Amino acid sequence: MHIPSDGFGGVSPERKAAQALTSLVTFAAAKAVLAQMSGSGRGALGAYNAEGYRALEYALENESLRDADAWLLKLTKANNLVGVRIAETRLAYASTDFEWDKLKELTLDQLQTGNETTMRTAAAETFGRSIEKEE
Known part of the structure; x- marks a missing residue:
């Protein structure tokens, strides 16, 4: 990349x-x-x-x-x-x-958790808005 x-x-x-x-x-x-x-x-x-x-x-x-x-x-x-x-x-x-290996593990875990939280929040806001508009 x-x-x-x-x-x-x-x-x-x-x-x-x-x-x-x-x-x-x-x-x-x-x-x-x-x-x-x-x-x-x-x-x-x-x-x-x-x-x-x-x-x-x-x-x-x-x-x-x-x-x-x-x-x-x-x-x-x-x-x-x-x-x-x-x-x-x-x-x-x-x-x-x-602990270099632990650094990599913690960083990847933090990235994964951050991605999941961001996507869930964005999806909830997006779908919440579309449901509100339909009503």
Whole structure:
């Protein structure tokens, strides 16, 4: 199936999805590292690396993750060790822990459910209108 790329900024839908997933995986890795760094769950106060914790927390709260690599570069400039840790964690997560097969299954299920709901609603509205007109 040919999909025109003009609607995706000149890239394929798969490339666009990969960009979105990169941001998602980077966010998940950042949240995992933030939780690991807090240790006791007391935030920066209980963190073994309070400076790194604050840098990561700031980046998550104040910087856009739309471009995950730009976000990571900015974080790495603020705190090199935390940036490297996020880079390693996101690759490890995507390589070993992310359930790619489950993603496909959930996406197809969501599409199927969405299609059925849309068709039922459209049919009900169409047939409801034609019944009303006959009466």
